[in-house]
Every structure is written in C-alpha cells, then in structure tokens.
Amino acid sequence: MRMVDLIEKKRDGKELSQEEINFIIEGYTNGSIPDYQMSAFQMAVFFQGMTPGETANFTMAMVKSGDQVDLSAIEGIKVDKHSTGGVGDTTTLVLAPLVAAVGVPVAKMSGRGLGHTGGTIDKLESVDGFHTEISDEQFYDLVNKNKVAVIGQSGNLTPADKKIYGLRDVTATVNSIPLIASSIMSKKIAAGADAICLDVKVGAGAFMKNLEDAKELARTMVEIGKNVGRKTMAVISDMNQPLGFAIGNALEVKEAIDTLKGHGPRDLHELCLTLGSHMVCLAEKADTPEAARAMLEEVIANGKALEKFKVFLAAQGGNASVVDQPEKLPTAKYTFEVKAKVDGTVSEIEADSIGTAAMLLGAGRATKESTIDLSVGLILHKKIGDNVKKGEPIVTIHSNSEENNEVIKRIYESYSITHEHVERPTLIYDEIKE
Numbered sequence: 001m002r003m004v005d006l007i008e009k010k011r012d013g014k015e016l017s018q019e020e021i022n023f024i025i026e027g028y029t030n031g032s033i034p035d036y037q038m039s040a041f042q043m044a045v046f047f048q049g050m051t052p053g054e055t056a057n058f059t060m061a062m063v064k065s066g067d068q069v070d071l072s073a074i075e076g077i078k079v080d081k082h083s084t085g086g087v088g089d090t091t092t093l094v095l096a097p098l099v100a101a102v103g104v105p106v107a108k109m110s111g112r113g114l115g116h117t118g119g120t121i122d123k124l125e126s127v128d129g130f131h132t133e134i135s136d137e138q139f140y141d142l143v144n145k146n147k148v149a150v151i152g153q154s155g156n157l158t159p160a161d162k163k164i165y166g167l168r169d170v171t172a173t174v175n176s177i178p179l180i181a182s183s184i185m186s187k188k189i190a191a192g193a194d195a196i197c198l199d200v201k202v203g204a205g206a207f208m209k210n211l212e213d214a215k216e217l218a219r220t221m222v223e224i225g226k227n228v229g230r231k232t233m234a235v236i237s238d239m240n241q242p243l244g245f246a247i248g249n250a251l252e253v254k255e256a257i258d259t260l261k262g263h264g265p266r267d268l269h270e271l272c273l274t275l276g277s278h279m280v281c282l283a284e285k286a287d288t289p290e291a292a293r294a295m296l297e298e299v300i301a302n303g304k305a306l307e308k309f310k311v312f313l314a315a316q317g318g319n320a321s322v323v324d325q326p327e328k329l330p331t332a333k334y335t336f337e338v339k340a341k342v343d344g345t346v347s348e349i350e351a352d353s354i355g356t357a358a359m360l361l362g363a364g365r366a367t368k369e370s371t372i373d374l375s376v377g378l379i380l381h382k383k384i385g386d387n388v389k390k391g392e393p394i395v396t397i398h399s400n401s402e403e404n405n406e407v408i409k410r411i412y413e414s415y416s417i418t419h420e421h422v423e424r425p426t427l428i429y430d431e432i433k434e
Helices: 003-011 018-030 035-048 052-063 091-100 120-124 136-146 159-170 177-190 211-227 249-260 266-282 289-301 304-315 351-361 405-414
Strands: 079-083 106-110 148-152 195-202 231-238 334-339 344-349 377-380 393-399 415-418 428-432
Touching: 003 018, 003 035, 018 035, 018 052, 018 159, 035 159, 035 177, 052 159, 052 177, 052 211, 079 091, 079 106, 079 177, 079 266, 091 106, 091 120, 091 148, 091 249, 091 266, 091 289, 091 304, 106 120, 106 136, 120 148, 120 249, 136 148, 136 304, 148 304, 159 177, 177 195, 177 211, 195 211, 195 266, 211 231, 211 428, 231 266, 249 266, 249 304, 249 377, 266 289, 266 428, 289 304, 334 405, 351 377, 351 393, 351 405, 393 405, 405 415
Parallel strands: 079 195, 106 148, 195 231
Antiparallel strands: 231 428, 334 393, 344 415, 377 393
16 A cells, blocks of 8 residues: 555545555554655645545544543543633533533543633643642542543543644645544544533634534534444534633633632523533433533532532642632732723624733743743623723733733724624524534
C-alpha cells in the first residue's frame, strides 16, 4: 500500500476502506508518512469530503493511536458533555454537580484553556486546594462514591489527532467538517464515555458561524457516535454573544455557584437545564427530557445540586466553603465600570472581541506558556435586547492593573447600541438525535 495511491483515490472522490484509513493514521503517527503527503490527503478530504463510514473509521483509527480510558469500573452509564467552545461557557461547572445530584455518573476529563479564559481545570483551580492529579483508581472510586470527579486529560490520548490538528492549522484545512467532527469525537470516545451530549455553538463568537454548517457538524458527530456504538445527541446553541454574565476563571466559578442556587443568568440556567436533561436521558435515568428537566429543577430548588458541588470540591482537596463564601475566591485589586455613551438598546455584543478583552486582563492564555490570572475578568451588565441609559454601567472590569485603556477600548468596540427595537437572540436553535 502506498500513500500516493490513497491520496489519488481520495482526490478522485472514491471511498477509502478501513484498512486504508488505518494505514494512513498509523503511518502518519509513527512518522513513515511525511507531513507533505498528509497535507495533500487533508486537502483532498477538504474538497471531496468523507462518507459516514470513512469518517467513523478515521475517528476510530485516531482513538486507537494512543491510550483509551476504561471506565468499566464505574457503575452506570457514563455520559460526557462537550462544547465546541465560546466565550463565558460555564456549563461544565454547573452540569457536573447538577446531573450527578440526580444519580448520573460524571467521570469528566477536562483540559486547560488556550484563548479567552482558562479551561475547566483552570477555573476549578480558582478554588484553593482543588487538584485534578489523582490516580485512576481514586478517580473511579470518587465517581462511584459521589457520582462526580474531574481530572486532567491524559498526555497520550489521540496522539494522531494532535499531529493532524497541528497540520490542519497551517494548511488551510481547519474548516473541513469530517476532520473537525472526527477530531472532537476521537477525544470523547478515547475518554471512555458510554454516551455523549454535544453542545455545538453557532454565531459570531463560535467556530461555526452559520446555522447550516453547525447542523452539518452536529449531524456528522452524532452519526460518528452511532456508527461506533456510542449514544450521541447534539444541541445547537447561540454564541452571538457571551453566555451568562461572567468571563474569567474565579468569576465564572461564582456564576456557576449562583446558577446552582437557582439565580444564575437566564441563558446559562436554561442551557444547563437543556443539556442536563439530555444527559439524564442518555444515562437512562428518565424517559423524556421533560421528566429529566423536572428532576434537575427539583435538585436546584432543594439545594441538593449545590450540596453536590461542595462534596465534589472537597473530595478533590478544594476549600468547599467558597460555595457559601464566594469572597474567598481569588479577587482582583481593582474594579472599573465601563459606562454607556448613549441611550438605546443593545443590538450586538461581539463575543470574540469581549473574550480578547478578558484575555488582555490575564484571564486567558495567548500562548501555552502564558500564566493565567485567576482573579481577573469581566462582568457584563447588559446583553442583546436590554435597554440602557447613557452613563449606566454595561461592563465591570476586574483587573490587577490600574491601566486598562486597551481593554476599555475593546469593550466599547464590542457593544453596539441602537434606537431600534431589538429581539433577544434565540438560545437553542435545534436538537440533533439522528
């Protein structure tokens, strides 16, 4: 078998066999297939696409290129949740204790962030003492005991995907739906979940900018899951503005606590109930999303979800008293209000630009070597569709620097205020189950 023949076959729109796809992934991972041939193959995929069978085989070949997590020691159906990313996405911090509180085991592997804010691990490390470096046995024991634990990602999960992703980034082949879908799903499958709930973001602040592309990506990932024996569904949600009010690590932990108490931001609360309902159904703890939602609303109302968050934090060394005393979370030295310059209604918030403003404060990483400041970030006071008066605060900056001119400039550039009537954006556009 020769790589040049397989490039030619895909270039001409023909379907590759499982054996041929395994040859490509194994060869590229072990270095016998060079970058220039893999680049040519990815460009052929970019133009010709992949069949559902090819995409499933490509995904599983990447899964098998490295370690695979075996969660069989954990009782019950393990459900993972994945978001395609956005600004202010605090859902994992809420969902992990929320669905665990109704008996769904959450064995979560999360990463650190590169971009606007830290990843889930960074956010959780805002809680003093919390750590994710625990043994596999401890991980399994905690999930069996408490129904929830979160650890850092293994260094050798899907090494093929890491190599391929780096190459896509420099060969203009990032926006290939089969390659995006197989990249995401390979990591989720390797992490050992029995079922996967996907939150596919769409809009100006998301990777997928238009609804049709987001639907295609969602359908492709759900199809991969089905083809490899994982129950999978997707929710398509809005990212034309940041989710919730908080952008920044400790600030997002506080917002998650507020949401678990039942008085978080409306959009974050609703999205968590929607995703959580599907997770509960995938875990076969409820027959319908409506029944699952009622269960989740009950554990928020009776305090069991909040109590589960405390148990989760304490079990991994964290100071759980921050749940009742959030002032113990890292706090920035200074706060500055950014005030509206005109009366009107907020018509647009450019999510990426707001995210960049948070990163400039130190809330995120520009490079892998960057150090995150867990205390800094932004609190939004106005969202799309909200009325605002001149001089009223639209954003509060939490900073450890007295000089924030570039951040303020970006915030003003991100907000558009009009005198026209503005509808609040749709939060959930679709649900893809098959």
